[in-house]
Amino acid sequence: MTVRTAPETPNRSNAVNRRLWGFFAALVATVFPVFAMASNPFQTGATGLSADTLAMLTPLAGIAIMAVGLLALFGRIHWMWLVGSIVGIVLLFGSDQIVTWIRGLFGV
Known part of the structure; x- marks a missing residue:
């Protein structure tokens, strides 16, 4: 049953x-x-990609500063383009340190 x-x-x-x-x-x-x-499974790949990109862009940034400096020297562009380029490159390459510094300021 x-x-x-x-x-x-x-x-x-x-x-x-x-x-x-x-x-x-x-x-x-x-x-x-x-x-x-x-940990995030993509963290290792993202860190490697960031390091490789930084290694490739470092010489290009130096060449760009030289080119913009020469253009400003010969009067083809304004000098503020050179200053802006330098500030942009500093912010681009120093972003990790800047974020760490700001997080330290706020205790995060």
């Missing part, structure tokens, strides 16, 4: 499954904090 039970509705079953998975994820995150603070 088999006993029949009322079938559960799919919505209730899905809600219970979501709650169980949420509870399980919270449990794993509290028991194993290493999983909760795992």
Whole structure:
């Protein structure tokens, strides 16, 4: 003899499954904090790409400053273009240090 039970509705079953998975994820995150603070898998690639881009752009920035300086020297462009170029390159290449400095100011 088999006993029949009322079938559960799919919505209730899905809600219970979501709650169980949420509870399980919270449990794993509290028991194993290493999983909760795992590093981003793209962090290594992004750091490598940033370093490679910096290595390629460094000589180009020097050439650009020389070209803009010569153009300003011969009166083809205003001297503020040279100043703006230098400030832009300083901000571009020093962005990591500037962000670290500002975060240190605000204690973040």
